[in-house]
Amino acid sequence: MKNLLQSELRKLIYLRANWLLLLWSGLFAALGTVAPIMVLNSENNRMGFSGTNTPEGINAVFSNAAGGYLFALIMGILIMTNEYRHGTAVGTFLVTPKRSTVLLAKLIAASLAGLVNQIFSYIFAVGSGLFALTFFEPHAPVPGELLMKVFRATVISGLVLGIVGVGLGALVKNQVVAVTGAVIWTLIVEGLIVAFVESVGKYLPAGAITGLVNVDFGENEFNFAIENYLSPGPATLVLLGYAAVFSIIAMRTTLRRDLD
């Protein structure tokens, strides 16, 4: 297992595309904090949210610092689908015919990659947000408790979404389809469900992450209210449930599949 894990980590480190993905996740997360600061400080278009001179406005800005999880998901998808896209699955399973061991190594590697990805994007997002706030003085203080709550969501979502990505990649196999589907789902479909159908959305990954962050956004035109989402304990369990389900999917599909 140790050798396999080392091998998986080597693949992650050697591939330049992974470093580019990490950079994109940082930029994406930074946009998630900087753009709301601009919006919340515009006089006419705050969409009913409080400005950054209020604690609720600061909450709304920095809760987005966990928003790079899409890239943790993509990282997991790539870890699995690269094997099929480039035909390396054959070599991988020739070295280790016990496919469950290979899958376990991939799930661990994806989880670690997701964690690194999320921590990097969190640092990028928080740093960019704090910097952008200096242009809009005075603003409400950014409490350490808020940053810790978001960091908790960052860590858990990174660990889980990498695993979900491996399961998705094992199921779909086609890299383009899997990544495109994940992007459309995360950025459009899931976002709309979480925002407008909270009774369902709170059980989706993005809804559970919102529950994990657990901060008050104040009044707004979208009627976002943290009370409508799961509290951090159940939200964590929901995310762990996704990790378990997608791990099983990855195992079952990969163990049975012929490599033609």
Place this chain on the structure above:
Amino acid sequence: MSSVTIEFQSLSKQYKDVLAVSNFTAQVHAGRVTGFLGPNGAGKSTALRCLLGLVNPTSGQAFIGGGPYSALHEPIRSVGAVLDSRGFHPGLTAMQNLKVMASASGIDFARIEEVLKIVDLEGATHKRTKGFSLGMKQRLSLAIAMLGDPEILVLDEPANGLDPIGIVWLREFLQKLASEGRTILVSSHQLAEMQNTVNEVLIINKGVLVAQGTIDEIRRGKSLEEAFLDLTLGRSA
């Protein structure tokens, strides 16, 4: 007769409506280069993938090194395989691809320099493989197969993409390995070349073994190509 190291026992593989391999029984011996010949779609690759545990047979079994591939301890040290020329990531260099495989199996990185020298790829060590010619990819696949210094080599169309010099190199390379007592099972379409390379022959057609024997037994004074066409097309001798 040298010892049997690869054995197919009544192996069959059915894909939906297609019977790719049917009741295939054959043996491959150590110290020989055995050619595995057949037309496109004859079932060669499927049989080899069943042998290596990549495809689950519908019935029957295949043994390598005394048991199923999945039962081998550290299989890369017993069996080296080249199944196509895509078995490595195009975004990585030759060295990085080999390090990935070596680290997965706990092989010392010093061995990487050795196998790159064996396949004559020392000059391309740090070149990304997406820039490799087909011949270079075949050589890198062979380098990966040789990483564990295996006693058994299973090669599916290893001469594809090789230029005439590369083909001669491959022939001498395989014969040298066989002379060291290793088992070489090599599938190919290039019958003229196979005639100069192999000691024994398995011929498969439509999933069924149609002939097995030494190269002289199969040829019976003809060229291998003529003998092959007689056997696979049912032409009279």
